[in-house]
Amino acid sequence: NAGVTQTPKFQVLKTGQSMTLQCAQDMNHNSMYWYRQDPGMGLRLIYYSASEGTTDKGEVPNGYNVSRLNKREFSLRLESAAPSQTSVYFCASSGQSGGGETQYFGPGTRLLVL
Amino acid sequence: RKEVEQDPGPFNVPEGATVAFNCTYSNSASQSFFWYRQDCRKEPKLLMSVYSSGNEDGRFTAQLNRASQYISLLIRDSKLSDSATYLCVVNGGKLIFGQGTELSVKP
Numbered sequence: 001n002a003g004v005t006q007t008p009k010f011q012v013l014k015t016g017q018s019m020t021l022q023c024a025q026d027m028n029h030n031s032m033y034w035y036r037q038d039p040g041m042g043l044r045l046i047y048y049s050a051s052e053g054t055t056d057k058g059e060v061p062n063g064y065n066v067s068r069l070n071k072r073e074f075s076l077r078l079e080s081a082a083p084s085q086t087s088v089y090f091c092a093s094s095g096q097s098g099g100g101e102t103q104y105f106g107p108g109t110r111l112l113v114l
Numbered sequence: 115r116k117e118v119e120q121d122p123g124p125f126n127v128p129e130g131a132t133v134a135f136n137c138t139y140s141n142s143a144s145q146s147f148f149w150y151r152q153d154c155r156k157e158p159k160l161l162m163s164v165y166s167s168g169n170e171d172g173r174f175t176a177q178l179n180r181a182s183q184y185i186s187l188l189i190r191d192s193k194l195s196d197s198a199t200y201l202c203v204v205n206g207g208k209l210i211f212g213q214g215t216e217l218s219v220k221p
Contacts, residue, residue: 101146102160
């Protein structure tokens with residue numbers, strides 16, 4: 001099992017450019033998530049998808065769109081990148097652990113917007 | 115008040131020391147609790163779940179106090195490899211992550 005995979009690992013964009021971050025999981029999880037992590041801010045939820053075909057906004061959705069393509073894949077799109085979107089982006093999926101439902105993260109995408 | 119708050123850190127300790135992290139949460143209806151570990155520039159990884167009765171995994175002990183709404187993580191006999199950021203995570207219908215406490219274990 002690869003777990004949760006993300007592409008690309010690194011990306012540099014100019015202000016106004018668009019891009020899509022890809023995420024896939026092979027654990028047959030229903031729920032998937034996109035977070036951003038900034039210094040001193042912790043992990044903040046951008047969007048999540050409780051199941052195939054559904055998506056919902058999280059804490060910081062502005063400037064982003066998502067697509068739950070199928071059960072395995074959940075992509076995050078920046079239509080017009082801004083310097084404030086410079087961050088590390090993590091995708092996660094959730095499944096049952098001993099203590100309840102918990103999340104498994106991908107390796108992250110480091111995005112720099114100039 | 116933040117939904118999940120952790121000790122600000124950083125904690126700098128010598129090898130072999132015992133270190134404890136505390137975390138408080140505001141949602142009294144929270145049902146499950148976890149500690150995650152995040153190494154520099156890597157993704158968070160589940161360290162251990164936290165059970166009501168307290169639980170231990172080797173050198174790591176997690177405890178939950180529902181009445182006071184706090185969770186703790188105790189690391190005994192610290193190793194250099196324990197250096198990381200430790201995230202407290204609370205599930206009250208959705209997962210809320212604390213900001214993390216950085217631990218640095220020195221030789």
